[in-house]
Amino acid sequence: MSAGRPGSGRPTVVVTRRLPGPVEEQAAREFDARLNADDHPFSATELADALRTADALLPTVTDRLTAQVLGAEPLKARIIANYGVGFNHIDTGAAKARGLVVTNTPDVLTDDTADDAMLLMLMVARRAGEGERQVRAGAWTGWGPTHMLGTRVSGKTLGLIGLGRIGRAVAHRARHGFGMRVIFHDPYPPAPAVVAELGAEPRASVDEVLREADFVSLHSPATPETRHLMDARRLGLMKRGAFLINNARGDIVDEAALVAALKRGTIAGAGLDVFEREPAVSPELLQMEHVVLLPHLGSATHESRVAMGLRALDNLKTFFAGAPPRDRVA
Template identity: 55%
Template structure:
């Protein structure tokens, strides 16, 4: 039996590449050089499955018919880099990898909170530059998280996991906004209160953490007006998608002191990061490390493989986006 042809657009964990290479006629991106949109579009005509990542762009223009591909096995839970309507309109099934990156992404959100609150990035830069003059009572004082209020925008899996960590570790109160009801057992044991609007959360919270999908109505969800509501001592954390924040408005708010600081793992035009953000001391910037543990990235890859296996054996895919 002829093996199905599949394409991995980036380098994946070795264990996953080995599995896929055994089960499929797999083309691997061994140099890990990002593919152009045009190259991915051309691949749709040559492969039975294309497996993209968040670093790829799959706009409507590439789904113009005449393709061989039947499925997009997305490596990641977010899929705003894919024009889903165009892909499904062209007859492709799209899958993603929910659930397996919840803990690691929540850990990253807490990492950003701690680094920002305790000015850890500033401190490390000072020390590495050889500018530390020794301990002194008023040196680089930050703020403690205990007793502060955490505002969660998007109380799904990752939002809940972040809130649980913050409440258990620091005794933080939690306020949140979510489009749909959150089952009581999902927030049991936390001092968590649902608010009617995003604005209510921003005004009540000392730290705001974003956990919503990118694209669509969520593009620039955090605009200049909403950023101002966080306040001059407030902190904003983003481990979701870069386009959720109006990045230019954020830069302006940070420069003008309308917001205290920002901890960002994602950016609007990755991998581009504005020089103004990089130059600021009241920011903590990470290179999209949310799910970057060996265990999680392997789990993500195996979930893609499970989706492909189910699809090509004629079974329902475990994680359909469309």
């Protein structure tokens, strides 16, 4: 980890992973930035040391900021500026108890994450991953009328679990790009005018969405209440020809129950960009052709990853200027 310059008078910020060049350059200009030159994942000890020695921590989803880590003594850090919109890897209750401000980076990754959800939907329905593997393996013998038939996406019913920023962006793409009927459940839905503009139809429960949808796309935050939201019972409510899409958070889905449902043919397939114990993936999923597996690529564009970093730095600048950061979550 490269050290900041001692005695600079600027707040010291520990950045836990390599970030895009423009972000690290700005961090070095504006703060006493300690950068992670070799991009190694921080251990719990390193995270605790950062909290003891720096004014701020800029972590990512790979950093498990548990109550034990946040209990570091003596605590010097005053703010955790998370790089990413999800913050379930941070024990926000413990952070609040220690007087730590926590921020995230919403908005800037919405479009790319919505594109990723549509990508998963198209890939699993049209068997794109399976087809590419066949071509690369030299196993394709040519076009045939019944070769690798998939499922049409256009005009089908998309069920959204969650209609926040990303859910709304997916709804817009699905309805206007693919002529899909969009239904949704959200315990905290957007204003009726927003729902009407999207042409989305509310449902009173998750279960109602699951029974009706041809594609179910998850866009809920990871909270204790949403852990294993998609369990064996709920997977059993889906149509046998339906597909499950998840690029929200891995633990929203009970991965073992999903494996069992896919084996039994309870649902037709799944497109996953996140996993319950990532980077570990259930070995059975790796063997299934009717599952698309991506390595957490939701926000993985140059544009989003730079914007996420700049947003985190903006939260830090605002905080150290004595004003409330706009993306405070705890």
